[in-house]
Amino acid sequence: MSWSMLxxxxxxIAPGGAIAAVFDEVWGLHLVRNxxxxxxxxxxxxxxxGGKNLPGSDRVPDGCSPRFWxxxxxLVCANxxxxxxxxxxxxxxxxxxxxxxxxxxxxxxxxxxLAADGRTAYFVSRAGSGPPPLYRLALDTQNAVPAKxxxxxxxxxxxxxxxxxxxxQ
Numbered sequence: 001m002s003w004s005m006l007x008x009x010x011x012x013i014a015p016g017g018a019i020a021a022v023f024d025e026v027w028g029l030h031l032v033r034n035x036x037x038x039x040x041x042x043x044x045x046x047x048x049x050g051g052k053n054l055p056g057s058d059r060v061p062d063g064c065s066p067r068f069w070x071x072x073x074x075l076v077c078a079n080x081x082x083x084x085x086x087x088x089x090x091x092x093x094x095x096x097x098x099x100x101x102x103x104x105x106x107x108x109x110x111x112x113x114l115a116a117d118g119r120t121a122y123f124v125s126r127a128g129s130g131p132p133p134l135y136r137l138a139l140d141t142q143n144a145v146p147a148k149x150x151x152x153x154x155x156x157x158x159x160x161x162x163x164x165x166x167x168x169q
Contacts, residue, residue, distance in 0.1 A: 012066035012075065019092050021066035021075050027051065029064050029077060031092055044086065044095065056095035060086055067112040068121075070139055076101070076121065080108050083123060085139070101137060102146060114139075124152070 010023040022041070023029045030041040031054065043053050045060030064077035064084055073088040087097040101121070102109060112123040119140045126132045131151035138144040 010065040010067075012068050014069045014075070015072050021069075021077065023065040023077075028062070029060060029066065054095055055093070057086070057098070059098040060084065060095070068114040070114055070118065070121075076112060076114070076139075078109060078112050078123070080110070081105070083109055083112050083121070083137075101139070101144075122149070 009025060011020050013020040018034050020032050020034075021029060021044075022032050027043060028046065029044040030051075031044070032041050042057075043051050044057040045053075045064055046062045060077070061079055061082050061084060063079040064082070064086075065079065067076045067078050067083075069075050070085070073090060073092065075086045075088070077084055077086060083101045085097075085099050085101055086095055087099075088094065089096055105125075106127070108126040110124050110126075112121050114121055119138065121137045121139055123135055123137065123146075124132045125135050125146070131153050133151050134149045135146040136149050137146045
């Protein structure tokens, strides 16, 4: 594998390793094939500086950063207000579906990770001050409602602390 994503601030490699979703502040969200230069990659959603957009990707929200792939053609990305599932055609040449996984809200949603079962996501959803709560979301259920798991305590509450979920069981 020869991935070259030097300017990326977030990336998620699809199962099998042939393609990755990459986000950077200049170009936004785009797909990079293994060994491809990321200057000539299709963009998803709003493109700040032009470039070619992947057909069907116009509903991908601005600032949607890749979190994980839940299957070979299914990417979950998120920005502060949305967690979105993006489904691609078999060869990743177009987007066939974009769906929000969360009801509309004014919370700061972040740190989405895929559980080991491959069917559940966990994410942090902050509203105001206080301990940030951890939520669970079933990915294999239509219109699933997030369920609060626990309020995270400790260093995650410290002023200026950064919280990063690494994995979930």
